[in-house]
Amino acid sequence: MTAIRPRRSVLYMPGSNARAIEKARSLPADAVILDLEDAVAPEAKAAAREQVVASVKAGGFGRREVVIRVNGLDTPWGHDDLLAAASSGADAVLVPKVSDADAIGAVELALATARAPDALRVWAMIETPIAILHAEAIARAARHETGRLACFVLGTNDIAKETRARFVPGRWTMLPWLATVVVAARAHGLDVLDGVYNDLQDEAGFRAECEQGRDLGMDGKTLIHPNQIPAANEIFAPAPAEVEAARKIISAFDLPENRGRGVISLGGRMVERMHAEMAARTVALADAIASAR
Numbered sequence: 026m027t028a029i030r031p032r033r034s035v036l037y038m039p040g041s042n043a044r045a046i047e048k049a050r051s052l053p054a055d056a057v058i059l060d061l062e063d064a065v066a067p068e069a070k071a072a073a074r075e076q077v078v079a080s081v082k083a084g085g086f087g088r089r090e091v092v093i094r095v096n097g098l099d100t101p102w103g104h105d106d107l108l109a110a111a112s113s114g115a116d117a118v119l120v121p122k123v124s125d126a127d128a129i130g131a132v133e134l135a136l137a138t139a140r141a142p143d144a145l146r147v148w149a150m151i152e153t154p155i156a157i158l159h160a161e162a163i164a165r166a167a168r169h170e171t172g173r174l175a176c177f178v179l180g181t182n183d184i185a186k187e188t189r190a191r192f193v194p195g196r197w198t199m200l201p202w203l204a205t206v207v208v209a210a211r212a213h214g215l216d217v218l219d220g221v222y223n224d225l226q227d228e229a230g231f232r233a234e235c236e237q238g239r240d241l242g243m244d245g246k247t248l249i250h251p252n253q254i255p256a257a258n259e260i261f262a263p264a265p266a267e268v269e270a271a272r273k274i275i276s277a278f279d280l281p282e283n284r285g286r287g288v289i290s291l292g293g294r295m296v297e298r299m300h301a302e303m304a305a306r307t308v309a310l311a312d313a314i315a316s317a318r
């Protein structure tokens with residue numbers, strides 16, 4: 026199994042906000058996104074780019090994955106953002122409003138031309154109707170033909186804006202689109218992160234949305250405030266009882282009498298080899314989270 030990188034809690038902050046960037050170095054988020062796009066006003070874009078690159082180069086983010094959200098290549102800032110991100114030492118660039126696989130191809134070409142390190146990953150925001158319709162093609166082409174794409178990130182605010190769907194409790198208005206993006210990501214081995222929850226006062230609603238995203242198969246949630254980190258970390262981590270059950274499944278298949286069997290009965294339930302594979306992933310994720318503490 027390839028190494029698992031926990032991405033339970035992924036915190037955005039405006040690239041123009043020096044205080045927030047400083048704070049991010051000690052917050053318990055799995056990843057941080059330093060935003061140059063929607064959270065930064067046009068007149069502040071160039072200064073924010075300089076500040077973000079200087080902060081990433083200065084380091085101090087520890088085990089946290091560091092991601093720079095650039096402006097789109099169709100804007101006056103996108104190309105310079107990519108060039109700056111390519112040599113910054115960031116772990117990934119997050120590309121907004123991706124519409125098709127060619128958009129990822131153009132980003133990868135720009136990164137290659139800038140001699141970005143091979144380790145630099147690309148994350149893609151799926152936040153327009155056309156991106157949802159093209160999600161499988163984006164994942165397939167970008168993952169297999171160019172190779173840096175690692176993660177889809179849902180942009181539910183832009184999805185609401187572009188589709189005119191409303192945010193309602195339980196999100197039934199968006200569920201088909203969210204599930205489509207999850208299966209597209211999974212079909213091609215990508216991670217997928219849920220969109221942000223805008224109401225900073227509504228802790229119960231935030232928890233419910235994290236649980237829904239997790240149950241849909243997402244790896245974590247994008248966040249806008251440090252107060253949202255603990256719940257996301259808890260909800261997107263395997264619960265202790267799940268880890269214990271997973272260890273029992275692995276141990277059961279390791280017993281000499283079960284080694285040659287495809288299916289066994291355990292605690293009154295049918296357990297197949299595929300459940301042992303799921304159990305191995307659960308344990309690996311729990312171990313990765315524990316080792317990052």
Ligand SMILES: CC(C)(COP(=O)(O)OP(=O)(O)OC[C@H]1O[C@@H](n2cnc3c(N)ncnc32)[C@H](O)[C@@H]1OP(=O)(O)O)[C@@H](O)C(=O)NCCC(=O)NCCSC(=O)C[C@H](O)C(=O)O
Binds near residue numbers: 250
């Ligand atoms: C939403 C905020 C503007 C609220 O800011 P503020 O009123 O300053 O919050 P607090 O006073 O409660 O802050 C308390 C302390 O926490 C720090 N803080 C706050 N937010 C962050 C953060 N995101 N990262 C790091 N640190 C943060 C404050 O500095 C305070 O620290 P201290 O001085 O020690 O007391 C603000 O939270 C904010 O700007 N959030 C992020 C907004 C953002 O980045 N938006 C863009 C991404 S979301 C998006 O675009 C989604 C997608 O594209 C879509 O389409 O859906």
Ligand SMILES: [Mg+2]
Binds near residue numbers: 063152180182183
């Ligand atoms: Mg957006």
